[in-house]
Amino acid sequence: MLNEINKLKAQGYNSICFWLPALNIGGGNYAFVQMINSIVKNSDINIYYCDFKDGYATYLLKNNKKVKIIEYKENDLVFPLKEKTIIITNSTRPIQITKMNPNNKIILWHYETTLCAWNIVFLDDETKSFFKLVNETKCMTYIDWGAKNSIEKQLNISLAETPYIPITLEPHNKIELANTNLINKNEINICWLSRLALEKVQALYYLIENISNYKTNKKINFHIIGDGIKAKEVQEFVKIYRNINFIFTSTLLLDDMREYLIKNVDLLFCMGASVLEGAALKIPSVGLLLDDYGKKINSEYAFWLFDSSDYCTAIMQYQTNEFNGKLTKIKDMLDLIYNNSENKQIYGNKCYEHYIKYHSSYYEASKNLLKVANNSLYVIHI
Template sequence: MLDLQILIPVYNKGKYIEDALTSVLGQETTYTYEIIICDDASTDDSQTIIDQFCQRYPQKIRSYPNASNAGCLGNSIRCYEKAGARYVTVLDPDDYWTDPHHIQAALDFLDGHADYTVFMSNTLLEENGKQRPYHSGMSRTFGFDHLSGAVAGHTSATFYRNCGAFAENIDVLRSKVGTPQEKIYEGESFRSLLHLARGKGYFDPTIRSVYRVLDTGIWMSLSVSEQHYLNSEFYAEMLQFFDGRGATYFLEMAEKSSGAAAPFVEDLPPAAQVKFWETYLSVVAARNKTTGAESPTFAFLLPSRTVGGYEFLFTRLARALADDLHFQVFFIDYKDGVCRRMLSGSGVKMIEQGSELKLLQGGLLVFPATLGFELPVITGRNVRLLSWFAHPKSFEWLCYRTSKTGEAAKQHIEWLHAFRSLIFMDWSCWKAAERVLNATFTRNFVPVYATQKAISRTGGFHEPGYVNIAWLGRLDDDKFGAINPLIENLANLRDSVRVRLHVIGDGNMRSRLEDACARLSVEAIFYGTIIGEELDRYLVSNADIVFAMGISSLEVANLKIPTVLTFLSEGAANFDSYLWLFDSPQFSLGMYLDELAAADNLPVHQLSEIISQLKVPNAISNLGQKCFEHAASKHSEASVLGRLINAGSSAGALHGASPPSLFKRSMRRALRALRLAKG
């Protein structure tokens, strides 16, 4: 029986493979070995070079070229299938060995230590003509149950005992080919874990190989965002693959990797973004289950006796964090508050407004920016805060609500920013804060979300010869500047297109808007307020396109109806500018004209252009699908919860108890530091 097989999966590495083969064939060893090469239908001269070496060393090299390209994992599996020696190592064809006693050192150790399945040496990382050690530190032993001390050895320096790890998992690996998880199983990290599950590992700091860093490699061919994303996916996948074994390590690493990946999520395709946040939440939930009573604490501050957007958003988040993700969650409301009623039957613990809030170490309090001066007394070490700007007018409302001067409120906001405690619902809220305060803030976005729908729109126009347009939203003063211009613009089109306007919503401006439609001869149906499944059925059955703002726009997009965002003019002269939901910048769901002027190159359209786009064949279905995909990737429940948790973990910690005056000592220190930093 052979002592060792060196497996070399190859694809287009003709420039380097001679170095790899020569370094193996130059080994001085008492052990028997052979080289197994599987070329994956290379389009360069790789196979020609392999054939030449086979002719020169027929007793040492076996070549198994693929008739067609099988992909990285598929080709690796082909190599694994040939593994029948006592020991196995994998050598990438662009790397090479530098120590002629590499085989001897590895097999001597493994022969002398039957309980070890992995032997790793150090390697040199070669990049841009420079070399440096891949690892630093002393020799060490590690195992699967103590992975925090393990060494992630490089492929070129790792040898395995052939203990059945490959053979017994071939079918599992085959099932991963062509799936989103395929890349997770391609490299040495998985191979090493597979063998560490069956024995111990040993790291020898002696350098015995060179790892060439090439932009065509498995890892380096990925963007930074893809690398972070793959890391987070890897640890989450390993948690499942090993059925909970090593859970503490995998959960810790998955959460760290997800935190590092979060800032780059927007670089991923929409489907990958959704998958990332779903994976992140599954890791968080598993972590919280294992920690039990020691799981992190969330608290929400929203004393309220009326139902609005904040109430729906905060109660949905609180319920999901407590019931689905196993956080300890508190909610501060009046004794007879609406949020208390909305959270009835959940795992959220209610605290009466005015009571002291006790949080575990590292606990987080989330509150609307407008309540920044009304925080409760908080006790707990390393408490963190998140102040949520969910409306472009949040700063003005903060001043109005608290009768604070603009300067006092500005200091309050600067203090929160110094502690990384500001989050913004969207680009519009962030830009408004910068404009009003004449300051620069980090773009820390936690958007809103809407629930998924059981039905969706299909097909083209509902009614031949008509375009059925809907407005969804309140008809109050703050929305008048959005719907009134829409009515006026529809009136200007009545000679060129037949339009029916469905107005869904109610408010103190309804009669004025009804008068405007009658005066301008705009055919309109004022349906009043409808919600839930009744609303969904009405929109799917009647609307070809919907104009909306805020969460309403997401409710529509989740029905796969073409969705257009409106702007607010605040009494300005009539304007004719609209934006498709999928073109909105960084989670924006409508904005004021002041913010529109500050946005760069937004693809705004006049109403006539929007309607013309609908008349292109299949446009209604295609535009509805694009709006749906945008909402699903940017505004899913998983992505919002994930962003909130990640923002909370990044917020600065405040030490000790807090007086109602908002951590005065910490605030003074933070502002003093800001002034010093500004010189």
């Protein structure tokens, strides 16, 4: 990482400002904070974070004296830093960043797999010119292949290659408690771990339909960990599936959630960082298909984390034909785990090894982010 920092300094950049004003608890601002912690631990470059006064990142960084918090005010029309700065933000935030030093670089991280309303992000229909600039300057990076491909499909463009900045979860001590045995040999214990949100529930619904069609004499316990605006809709949806015992826990605190997984779950189905939560505990973990908001998913397939490609923890339904990973029928996944009790440990270990190799280091993620900053040609001219 120090090599990348020195390259930035050689270009005249002694400051980095992360820009993601947000009051909600989200994966993006959490990931930025973890990368910041890694950067300040391994370098002496100046780090700023622009956030709301009571923002989530501000709370997480309150004890980090090496990071200077800039309060975000929606009516401010001038970027607060006068010095030449690297600005790192999400791909949908450029409209928030206004007049600034003309030598600043903006680096964009796109972490949405679902489609974005670019016509709303850019009020004057600047989308085409924006992505032309992104391509020419290589200033945008992506969370995985699915996120990049979704833009390419939506806008019918080809995007330049940059290092991926994947979803990351650093190892924790709960791994010591990992349960390699089936919870109950006479039961099936599977789990959904995610927010019950508009862009996610169709993945849950197609999973439930597949589980309901699974032929077994065992009792099926379907654990649902999470809450959200679609919670009541989900509770109504599951009433017709009388062959499944649904257990709703709502949202659990992090340590409580991990202990719940250890004690109650043989097989985890979800997307994003939730897949890594299971893999980090050596629980067989599966990435699901997503689709447009509210659109029904008709599929029998998902993918083991270790069968993924290019850091994907979920893909859109329309991406399955181009996905370089391996898809497996959900029925076959259940057969593997419940027809041979040793497979819980075998497949859990395979998921864990994939997680460790590709998704366990914020140091590597932040180093790749700095590499994008070094290689980008995007300098603001206002």
